[in-house]
Amino acid sequence: MCRNIKTLFNFSPPATEAEIRDASLQFVRKLSGFNTPSKANQAAFERAVEEVASAASVLMRSLVTTAEPRDREIEAERARARSAMRFDVRR
Numbered sequence: 001m002c003r004n005i006k007t008l009f010n011f012s013p014p015a016t017e018a019e020i021r022d023a024s025l026q027f028v029r030k031l032s033g034f035n036t037p038s039k040a041n042q043a044a045f046e047r048a049v050e051e052v053a054s055a056a057s058v059l060m061r062s063l064v065t066t067a068e069p070r071d072r073e074i075e076a077e078r079a080r081a082r083s084a085m086r087f088d089v090r091r
Contacts, residue, residue, distance in 0.1 A: 005023045010069050011072055025049050
């Protein structure tokens with residue numbers, strides 16, 4: 001899976017449509033191998049992004065959990081700490 005696609009479910013505040021579309025764009029880029037498609041492929045690429053975003057939105061609205069929502073700031077700090085440990089050049 002593409003490392004740039006972040007988990008969007010069960011966060012407080014919930015994922016926005018823009019975040020879902022951004023993840024969909026990354027997914028379609030990964031599948032197609034295009035960062036920016038040619039003019040010949042632009043319509044198909046955009047259609048795929050919109051269809052994936054639509055399916056992801058339906059999924060996000062349909063999922064249920066009994067777990068407490070995760071806090072975005074706490075998760076972001078944890079990610080920064082993991083990154084610092086992983087890429088620390090002083091080791």
